[in-house]
């Protein structure tokens with residue numbers, strides 16, 4: 001059975017850390033380029049959500065039409081816990097949706113892609129979401145810091161229709177240490193010996209896999225590029241010009257488990273064979289994608305990566321949790337393992353409201369409004385609130401206790417289905433105005449006792465959008 005590609009999406013974090021900032025912090029020579037860094041309310045899960053949402057829209061599918069979700073990330077939000085279930089709920093997938101969380105190294109992105117393809121081929125799923133994401137935390141002062149980025153890509157796979165087909169795959173495994181993070185370690189280590197890595201670990205494995213794929217008429221390559229040079233070296237070995245993944249690395253840096261697929265997505269916009277090669281954890285895998293007509297969503301990928309706001313080195317460190325203020329922070333009033341969260345989980349992830357059976361008014365949040373706010377009716381049915389609306393009114397809060405970050409805009413929103421919500425707004429409030437249209441996107445509200453607390457926030461649409 002062939003595995004077809006129905007749509008694609010990509011996402012990048014809000015912040016860009018210029019290499020010159022890192023170089024200045026450590027008293028080194030000038031640096032080139034920049035890397036993507038998560039804002040304090042972003043992480044690998046919110047990036048995955050954004051790419052998956054874009055891919056679903058590109059394929060013209062509702063989240064409930066997905067049979068299985070395969071998520072590849074080297075650092076899921078829980079070392080052990082409901083990472084996959086949180087993402088599925090945030091996306092609005094059916095509670096029957098299957099799939100797997102692939103993790104453990106930057107090879108996890110290729111694991112997710114091939115597992116998703118195999119589910120289609122085996123007939124255990126008709127429509128599959130493959131999403132790859134990473135937001136690694138490089139140890140400060142390492143060479144990896146100027147290269148380590150963040151990003152996400154997503155593909156919708158099916159057994160028929162679509163615009164491209166997955167083809168030949170090649171994989172190699174050797175028990176060698178490349179970039180790794182030990183159990184209990186929070187920051188990614190750098191390579192111990194860059195030359196040894198290059199000559200005896202990276203190049204033999206990657207060039208062997210790439211050479212096997214180069215016997216086909218490959219039009220575009222996505223190649224791993226851990227140091228800004230090795231991608232071009234492998235491209236030269238297989239007789240290709242600059243790999244198409246170069247533009248993606250230039251936009252967000254090395255996005256770990258997302259890098260291989262994210263580097264390939266822009267190439268899915270033109271007919272021809274695209275070779276996708278990913279490596280990590282002693283494993284290297286390549287797969288060919290035969291693009292017949294432009295894959296929906298692929299053309300938007302580079303635009304999605306081009307946005308972002310420059311951050312200082314200290315802002316990036318603070319955002320990654322590597323620079324932490326002393327003193328007391330204000331904890332959430334309720335423990336994240338408590339009954340409130342267990343009972344409110346569906347309401348929060350699904351952004352549910354209660355629609356009055358009698359008058360149609362949507363009351364939110366339903367747990368606080370057991371009766372209709374308009375007519376007092378007691379018969380309310382849960383509905384998923386619209387994800388677009390307009391700012392009714394707002395405030396910008398300039399004094400927020402840690403761990404919150406000021407300025408913090410909060411808006412009352414009139415959603416397109418008539419529901420009224422109060423939510424935090426992304427950004428510093430400078431682009432919020434009464435009447436401004438907003439989209440809702442999943443972000444992280446807090447991270448406490450090891451538990452990330454996700455919920456929707458409003459993002460103002462650009463003027464003229």
Ligand SMILES: [Zn+2]
Nearest residue numbers: 356359372375
């Ligand atoms: Zn009512």
